[in-house]
Amino acid sequence: MRKFNFDELDKERAEAIHFERAISALAKANNRKFDEIAILLVRALESFKGEHPSNGLEFKIYDYYPALGFKFDLGFQTVSTSFLRYIAKGRDYYEDPNPDNAGQYWLENEGISSCGYGAFYFKLTELLCFLIENNLPIPDDFAHALPAAQKRYDWYKKLIQKELDKFLAEIEEFEEKNKPSEPVTTKWNDFAGKDTALMLISGMAVALEQSGGKYARGGKINKSAVAEAARKAINDYGKGTEITSKALTDLLKSAIEQNITKLEP
Numbered sequence: 001m002r003k004f005n006f007d008e009l010d011k012e013r014a015e016a017i018h019f020e021r022a023i024s025a026l027a028k029a030n031n032r033k034f035d036e037i038a039i040l041l042v043r044a045l046e047s048f049k050g051e052h053p054s055n056g057l058e059f060k061i062y063d064y065y066p067a068l069g070f071k072f073d074l075g076f077q078t079v080s081t082s083f084l085r086y087i088a089k090g091r092d093y094y095e096d097p098n099p100d101n102a103g104q105y106w107l108e109n110e111g112i113s114s115c116g117y118g119a120f121y122f123k124l125t126e127l128l129c130f131l132i133e134n135n136l137p138i139p140d141d142f143a144h145a146l147p148a149a150q151k152r153y154d155w156y157k158k159l160i161q162k163e164l165d166k167f168l169a170e171i172e173e174f175e176e177k178n179k180p181s182e183p184v185t186t187k188w189n190d191f192a193g194k195d196t197a198l199m200l201i202s203g204m205a206v207a208l209e210q211s212g213g214k215y216a217r218g219g220k221i222n223k224s225a226v227a228e229a230a231r232k233a234i235n236d237y238g239k240g241t242e243i244t245s246k247a248l249t250d251l252l253k254s255a256i257e258q259n260i261t262k263l264e265p
Contacts, residue, residue, distance in 0.1 A: 009066075014145070016064045017122045019084070025139035038088035044130065045081050053163060056156030057133045059126040063118065070123065080120040083107075093117075129153045201255045221256065223249050 026037045048058040061077040062070045086107055087093065096104040096116075103119035124142060128149035131138055138146055227249040234241050 012069060013066060015124050016062075016070070017124050017127065017142075019061075019080075019120050019122065021141075022122050022127060023087075025141045026136075029137040029139040035088055035090045038084050042081060042085050042088050045077075045084075053156055053159035056152065056159065057129050059122055059130050062121045062123065064121040070121075076118075076120070079117065083117040083120075125149045125152055129156070223253055223256070227251075 023034055023037045023041070026032075026040075027034050030037070044059075045061070048055070050058065060072055061080045062072050063076050064070050083093075083105070092108040093105050094108065096102070096106065105117045105119065107117075124145050125148055128138065128142060128145060129152055130136075132150065132153050231241060231243070
């Protein structure tokens, strides 16, 4: 339940930063001109996506009255951003001199007043989070609010990192599930001692065939049985292999064709 007391009202009022005060303070802290700060703010506003949790490091434009508090309206922000864009272009403006129209601003247009805009405000904590995220100097006038802003900033950064970690984990899981099977080579590559190794493999296969049993079939070497026996032995007694019996059979067939010309002594 929202609290209503003078402490809360004072905190709310301290959060409300009039656009001229904000731009002037930022201009002083950054040693930049008024219109240059307006350019920075417009560019930032136009880049914001308003998506949680990254919107915690963005700022908005508000309508504010002490009697009513903060009010955010997308239409009001659009109009105020247009006003800010004119300021960024170096257009002159002034506040209505009529006390009854306080907070109403007008653009100078060749000496003729036109295009009225209402005063707009930033929330100090939001603005400070934006400054921290973008490594911009903190104006001295706003330094008192830095601890609360830093706490908010750290919290949102943790949320953003959590979302990023979740996204990366989902991508990794998706890629793992859809990872294509690596093709297993069924050809012998060149290596030192290749001819001797293939000759030895061929000879051992013939020796198994000569011993009879399942390694011989129709007077020929049962290459599938030899390959499967070799794969099982590697997995049971060696470092293991993921190569298929079919691939081993093809490799054995290639070795035998290169080295064995007859099966009778």
